[in-house]
Amino acid sequence: MNVRDYVLKVASRCNLNCSYCYMYHHADQSYRTQPLLMSEQVVHAVARRVEEHRRGDSDAMVRLTLHGGEPLLFGKERLIELVRTFDQVLGEYQLGLQTNGVLLDESWIELLNRLNIFVGISIDGPEVYHDRYRVDHQGRGSHSRVEQAIRLLQSSAAGQRIFGSTLTVVDLSCPPETLYAYLRGLDLLNFDILLPDHNLQYPPEQQEDAPYGKYLARLFECWLSENNPGVQIGFFEDAIGLMLRKSIPNSFWGLHALPIAVIETDGSLEPPDYFKSCAPEITKQGLNVLHDPIQSLLETSLMQQILEPEPSLCSTCRGCQWKEVCGGGLLSHRFHEQNQFDNPSVYCADIEYFLACTAVALDTHLAAS
């Protein structure tokens, strides 16, 4: 299986200092040794390695997402140069960018549209919740600037063309009804959610059973109640798709993971960066696009576990009724230093609760239709 999705860490630092960030506030602190920005030499090496890797791949469209830290810190001139290089070497490809939105203004939107770069924005709900975590280095909330960036994207044809979706990390203190009403109040039709980066080594604090499962079920209910087919929430749609036995690759859910390669600012070639929440240096494989092909990443043990999800499930997951839909949860959520990934997800009870609710809702809907 080939890699078709790449995350390029074009900037290793961020203008925000979110308290839950896996780059800066979890076990792995390797960002400290990374160059601030990806060099021209590394950008060229990325393009050459991606092109080399996709040769012979029959469905060879590759997707590259610019990430950080904050990718807009890379700067406009460097970005123009990067696109020029990718155009020359790769020809056809899709380019996206996941930003915290703080620096996004009209001139950025105009440039991103011209370069055909699609934009995702991270926002964690209304100001009081978002600003509890997503603060800058002076401790000031970023909400007003992020909301302004979303409105700016929505207010022009160029912005609307490149605006993909928003991404929200679930915060139990923000009621799901409040979150849903807020995101819809922003006229968003495409938004996604993420569970916080916890695992068995660093579990979430919780005062009740399955709090995230109950949260997800209530959010799902908001989505169902609105009954607007235009509103897309990937997290829910993927779970439903798998329940209906569709193949959903590259999702939080299921047993059909596609490999994603991360390339750091110094050219280090690594598995997905969410593993950084597990243990220091866990993503370090001693590989670099300056001297290693992308294929070498697929041979590492972490990537093998992603490529072959079923054999890497623990015995509990193998016997679970939700195995095909849940897939054991995200690999990083299963981590404990004693037995690595040989566990159910730290969110197992939450996932079971949510999937049971979803299955009932789906049965009701199918019976009525």
Ligand code: SF4
């Ligand atoms: S914006 Fe993203 S990269 Fe920056 S501190 Fe927040 S979570 Fe981390």
Ligand code: SF4
């Ligand atoms: S993590 Fe829990 S719900 Fe998911 S497959 Fe494993 S046992 Fe089942």
